[in-house]
Amino acid sequence: MAAKKSTRNKLTEDESNASRRDFLKKSGLFTALALAPPSLVMASEKKWDEKIAEYLETVPLSLEVNGVKQNLNVEPRTTLLDLLREQLHLTGTKKGCDHGQCGACTVHVNGTRILSCLTLASMQQNAQVTTIEGLSKGKKLHPMQEAFIKNDGFQCGYCTPGQIMSGIACIKEGHANSREEIREYMSGNICRCGAYHNIVDAITEVKEGGMLS
Amino acid sequence: MKNFQIIKALSSGSAVSSIAKENSAMFIAGGTNLVDLMKKNVVAPDKLVDITALDLKKIEFLTAKTSIGALAKNSQVAEDKAIIEKHPLLAMALAAGASQQIRHMATVGGNMLQRTRCSYFYNTDMPCNKRVPKSGCGAIGGSNRMHAIFGASDSCIAVHPSDMCVALAALDATVLVEGPKGKREIKFTEFHRLPGNTPEKDNTLQNKELITSVEIPNNNFTKNVHYLKVRDRSSYAFALISVAAALDIQNNTINDVRLAMGGVAHKPWRLTEAEEFLKGKTISETIFRQAADLAMKGARGYGDNDFKLTLGPNAIVEALTIASSK
Ligand SMILES: Cc1cc2nc3c(=O)[nH]c(=O)nc-3n(C[C@H](O)[C@H](O)[C@H](O)COP(=O)(O)OP(=O)(O)OC[C@H]3O[C@@H](n4cnc5c(N)ncnc54)[C@H](O)[C@@H]3O)c2cc1C
Ligand code: SF4
Ligand code: FES
Ligand code: FES
Numbered sequence: 164m165a166a167k168k169s170t171r172n173k174l175t176e177d178e179s180n181a182s183r184r185d186f187l188k189k190s191g192l193f194t195a196l197a198l199a200p201p202s203l204v205m206a207s208e209k210k211w212d213e214k215i216a217e218y219l220e221t222v223p224l225s226l227e228v229n230g231v232k233q234n235l236n237v238e239p240r241t242t243l244l245d246l247l248r249e250q251l252h253l254t255g256t257k258k259g260c261d262h263g264q265c266g267a268c269t270v271h272v273n274g275t276r277i278l279s280c281l282t283l284a285s286m287q288q289n290a291q292v293t294t295i296e297g298l299s300k301g302k303k304l305h306p307m308q309e310a311f312i313k314n315d316g317f318q319c320g321y322c323t324p325g326q327i328m329s330g331i332a333c334i335k336e337g338h339a340n341s342r343e344e345i346r347e348y349m350s351g352n353i354c355r356c357g358a359y360h361n362i363v364d365a366i367t368e369v370k371e372g373g374m375l376s
Numbered sequence: 377m378k379n380f381q382i383i384k385a386l387s388s389g390s391a392v393s394s395i396a397k398e399n400s401a402m403f404i405a406g407g408t409n410l411v412d413l414m415k416k417n418v419v420a421p422d423k424l425v426d427i428t429a430l431d432l433k434k435i436e437f438l439t440a441k442t443s444i445g446a447l448a449k450n451s452q453v454a455e456d457k458a459i460i461e462k463h464p465l466l467a468m469a470l471a472a473g474a475s476q477q478i479r480h481m482a483t484v485g486g487n488m489l490q491r492t493r494c495s496y497f498y499n500t501d502m503p504c505n506k507r508v509p510k511s512g513c514g515a516i517g518g519s520n521r522m523h524a525i526f527g528a529s530d531s532c533i534a535v536h537p538s539d540m541c542v543a544l545a546a547l548d549a550t551v552l553v554e555g556p557k558g559k560r561e562i563k564f565t566e567f568h569r570l571p572g573n574t575p576e577k578d579n580t581l582q583n584k585e586l587i588t589s590v591e592i593p594n595n596n597f598t599k600n601v602h603y604l605k606v607r608d609r610s611s612y613a614f615a616l617i618s619v620a621a622a623l624d625i626q627n628n629t630i631n632d633v634r635l636a637m638g639g640v641a642h643k644p645w646r647l648t649e650a651e652e653f654l655k656g657k658t659i660s661e662t663i664f665r666q667a668a669d670l671a672m673k674g675a676r677g678y679g680d681n682d683f684k685l686t687l688g689p690n691a692i693v694e695a696l697t698i699a700s701s702k
Contacts, residue, residue, distance in 0.1 A: 239382040276477050277480055281407055351474070
């Protein structure tokens with residue numbers, strides 16, 4: 164009984180969503196919204212009351228991303244992943260599952276690897292964030308990036324930024340002393356192409372070469 | 377995700393008072409469970425109180441006990457040298473949970489309060505008494521491979537998914553909490569509860585109390601311990617069944633023993649009867665098997681999870697065997 168009831172409610176909700184979407188599409192508003200940067204939606208064109216509403220719904224956030232200081236306004240619900248990708252246009256960090264289950268969104272915060280999809284940006288005041296874009300020095304790739312290329316550590320490449328961020332941390336944490344240990348401590352990074360063997364090769368090579376001091 | 381207000385608490389007192397008055401306000405620590413649940417609209421607080429700045433991250437070794445702050449990270453505890461030496465069972469259980477990235481974010485308090493992984497609980501289109509009281513239970517008669525074999529009710533057959541908590545239950549830990557009415561202590565084995573006809577309550581916290589620390593009394597379980605976790609893949613998966621086994625052995629005789637299981641009940645499941653049986657006995661596979669049979673008394677399957685009735689006793693014997701041969 165209960166199951167049926169809730170399914171029926173859901174259907175009506177979906178139907179009404181669908182018609183709302185239709186309306187938005189027709190009115191052209193949908194495209195406008197999709198193109199606008201999420202937080203400061205063309206602030207200059209906004210009316211006063213809208214500005215106040217937005218001000219009340221966002222919080223100021225200062226943090227450093229790849230060595231660059233950023234002063235932003237974010238909605239409390241914005242994840243660090245969405246902040247990086249949508250507001251800062253750093254799309255190297257990938258959204259795989261958005262629920263902590265794949266590791267594609269792995270970045271370093273204050274030197275520690277974490278999942279940016281389960282991290283609220285509003286809780287990262289003054290944090291130092293490093294993403295895949297922050298690894299190379301000018302045109303010179305990071306040793307882990309080099310090693311992934313050399314060892315064919317990827318196929319489609321979607322999981323690769325997360326794997327590389329995690330691999331660097333894995334060595335720095337002291338968890339890269341054997342292939343088994345690397346596999347265990349890299350288990351939070353799923354690769355649908357199954358490049359695991361070569362990923363372990365790449366991490367082993369960087370570790371044994373002492374390329375991370 | 378619904379938008380919400382967020383504030384940062386600078387003291388335990390202000391954290392407690394800032395959520396006490398507001399119905400839908402919640403604490404947030406690592407966020408690894410709460411943010412996920414909010415994305416799926418399973419919970420939708422109007423206000424979050426960020427407790428990560430509170431001074432509750434320390435691990436301290438006192439004369440008779442070890443004290444672990446509620447905001448200590450799962451990886452911090454799992455890799456603490458003195459914890460590995462004094463409470464290796466806890467370190468093993470923590471290292472078996474989630475992934476290193478998640479362990480770097482997850483806190484001890486948050487781990488205790490993580491919600492069940494029952495898929496009906498997570499799906500707001502489905503009936504679930506834990507999420508919406510009196511809406512029904514999708515898992516009874518539904519898909520229930522991960523579910524309970526002990527202590528379940530007609531309202532809910534979910535399990536508590538934590539690994540850490542299984543070790544803490546075995547080690548006779550105590551939970552220290554602070555609420556609007558002051559501070560109190562709760563025995564770890566009484567912290568989580570059975571579902572009865574109020575499965576919406578996972579634990580015995582009242583009035584949104586803040587967990588401040590967990591204490592483990594000193595013990596002799598430093599060598600012959602094992603945390604066995606059986607799961608669908610060898611890492612980064614929740615337990616189908618887990619067993620925490622700690623033995624204090626002298627000349628092949630069991631001086632003292634602790635046994636607890638995960639993935640089998642709405643709370644970490646202490647096997648007290650099996651423990652009593654094993655005390656004073658000489659180690660052998662036969663007595664481990666007898667203890668396991670005792671432990672399984674009263675177990676029942678719900679269909680998909682019937683395999684746990686066989687896996688359970690085998691896992692107990694295996695964990696005891698590995699622990700005793702270390
Ligand atoms: C993909 C994935 C796999 C996982 N695998 C495992 C596993 O194998 N084994 C395992 O044990 N766990 C596993 N977990 C769960 C993980 O351990 C928990 O999500 C984590 O421990 C929660 O801690 P947190 O600090 O992030 O809590 P949060 O998400 O911040 O909070 C969780 C709850 O606790 C409350 N809370 C937090 N701290 C306090 C406090 N001090 N006092 C009062 N209330 C508080 C919050 O209000 C919230 O309701 C997994 C999680 C994910 C996402
Ligand atoms: S087992 Fe519990 S959590 Fe799962 S659907 Fe039933 S009531 Fe909900
Ligand atoms: S996108 Fe964060 S873990 Fe999958
Ligand atoms: S390279 Fe395709 S997912 Fe890993």
